[in-house]
Amino acid sequence: MARNRSLDMGELTDTLYYILLSLVAPRHGYLIMKNIETITDGEFEIxxxxxxxxxxxxxxxxxxxxxxxxxxxxxxxxxxxxxxxxLKMDVQRRRVMVRHAEEILKLEGYY
Structure with a gap:
């Protein structure tokens, strides 16, 4: 799916997900970037x-x-x-995706 179409489809890219998650509380740009670094332990930066x-x-x-x-x-x-x-719907969608991956990996002996 094209990145610019994800919102039209009701899904968030990882970047949009973390920005929206950061904006559960009011923040300006610099604080959004710092918050994302903090909540991901530096694994995701924007x-x-x-x-x-x-x-x-x-x-x-x-x-x-x-x-x-x-x-x-x-x-x-x-x-x-x-x-x-x-955001809540996307969290649920991601949970289902993880569950599917875990089931397949377990079935194939990787878990």
Whole structure:
């Protein structure tokens, strides 16, 4: 599936997944990048260009919104209810994918 079509299909790429997960609480760009590094123990990083193009996609899809915070210098975003619902559905979809992989690996003797 093309990356730009994943949102149309109701699925999140890994990048969109981690950004949306980070925006369960309000954060600006730098804090989003740092949060993703923290929650993945540095195994997943997003650069500024990818971050801001992804933020634009998420905002256009109504999954995140800009919120007013005291710091007017930085744009702060937070997941919308629609974004939280999609995130929860994507978590469930990923659980099913992992279960399928575990079943096959176990069946083939790799587990």
């Amino acid at each position: 650069g500024p260009a990818s971050l801001y193009s992804s933020i634009q996609k998420l905002e256009s899809a109504g999954l995140i919104e800009r919120v007013d915070i005291d710091d007017q210098k930085r744009k702060t975003y937070q997941a919308t209810d629609k974004g939280i619902q999609l």
